[in-house]
Amino acid sequence: MMTAEPVQALIVHGGAWAIPDDQVTAHIAGCIAARTAGWQVLQNGGSALDAVEAAVRVMEDDPIFDAGTGSVLTSAGTVELDAALMDGRTLRYGAVAGLQRIRNPITLARHVLNGPATMLVGPGAEAFAATVGIPFCDNAELVVERERQLWLAWKAQGSPPPPPASGHDTVGAIALDQSGQLVAANSTGGTPFKLPGRVGDTPLIGCGLYATADGAAVCTGWGESITRVALARRVVELLEDGMHPQEAAERGIKLLSELVPDGRGGVIVLTPRGEVGLAWNTPRMAYAYITSRGAAQAGV
Numbered sequence: 001m002m003t004a005e006p007v008q009a010l011i012v013h014g015g016a017w018a019i020p021d022d023q024v025t026a027h028i029a030g031c032i033a034a035r036t037a038g039w040q041v042l043q044n045g046g047s048a049l050d051a052v053e054a055a056v057r058v059m060e061d062d063p064i065f066d067a068g069t070g071s072v073l074t075s076a077g078t079v080e081l082d083a084a085l086m087d088g089r090t091l092r093y094g095a096v097a098g099l100q101r102i103r104n105p106i107t108l109a110r111h112v113l114n115g116p117a118t119m120l121v122g123p124g125a126e127a128f129a130a131t132v133g134i135p136f137c138d139n140a141e142l143v144v145e146r147e148r149q150l151w152l153a154w155k156a157q158g159s160p161p162p163p164p165a166s167g168h169d170t171v172g173a174i175a176l177d178q179s180g181q182l183v184a185a186n187s188t189g190g191t192p193f194k195l196p197g198r199v200g201d202t203p204l205i206g207c208g209l210y211a212t213a214d215g216a217a218v219c220t221g222w223g224e225s226i227t228r229v230a231l232a233r234r235v236v237e238l239l240e241d242g243m244h245p246q247e248a249a250e251r252g253i254k255l256l257s258e259l260v261p262d263g264r265g266g267v268i269v270l271t272p273r274g275e276v277g278l279a280w281n282t283p284r285m286a287y288a289y290i291t292s293r294g295a296a297q298a299g300v
Contacts, residue, residue, distance in 0.1 A: 006178040007274035010038045012055050013172050014286030016220045016266030026064040031288035032298050034058040051175035052185035056106040059171035063144045067171040070144045071189020073151040074196045079142040083109040084203040088182035088211030095119040095203035101136040106187045162192050172218035174270040184209040184216040201226040206233035215239030221265020229259050245269040245277030253279045
């Protein structure tokens with residue numbers, strides 16, 4: 001009797017928001033580059049943990065995204081970064097928040113996943129980074145001219161509160177490796193002109209991401225609304241009940257809109273069978289995915 005080939009799959013997103021027309025091509029290209037990096041890891045026999053870290057690092061280093069270099073600025077004109085990973089097989093997770101001197105927060109989150117803590121924030125997280133050999137950068141190195149000009153224009157207008165659904169370019173990835181392991185990951189610079197110290201859904205397990213042996217979900221959008229409904233956990237519960245991932249994604253976003261009337265966001269989903277799902281209620285969400293069964297797609 002022939003044994004079925006192990007299924008491998010990878011899905012990434014580059015944020016759900018009103019991506020401007022002149023940024024669409026760059027967003028799709030960035031997602032494809034992340035997909036390529038993660039898929040190469042899987043094809044070379046690497047783990048799902050290795051794959052999501054590789055994919056997210058590509059997006060953190062791409063200034064088009066609100067993660068790592070190129071992130072939106074806080075009201076104080078600085079960059080503050082959050083990231084997390086979750087292993088669906090063990091339910092272990094690592095999360096970091098409020099980073100100002102770490103270029104690739106996803107790599108620090110992976111170190112946190114190894115314990116003894118599960119979430120580290122601010123100076124404590126950066127002190128831990130030094131112990132595991134992660135180099136520091138100047139906060140100014142994470143700032144790009146596009147975001148500096150937006151911040152200056154906002155200050156010139158008297159610093160009005162930004163609308164909840166303005167610019168959310170959180171990045172995320174889910175990978176399934178040949179051993180059947182599912183891992184979810186995400187990274188963000190948060191919302192434009194946020195209060196220093198603000199933390200959204202991204203590093204909060206069950207809100208911005210969740211993974212079990214039955215499936216994984218990663219969210220993006222207005223973090224406060226996503227957190228209120230614990231969106232990622234709700235979507236995974238639908239998978240656990242046997243729902244198809246596309247239906248689960250759509251049901252989750254519908255629920256977000258129903259429970260929080262101005263809730264805006266998107267979600268990507270992956271099952272241990274390599275089935276993908278994705279949905280959003282924002283004008284656009286950048287994404288790319290590939291599976292060993294031949295499916296490959298990218299778009300907004």
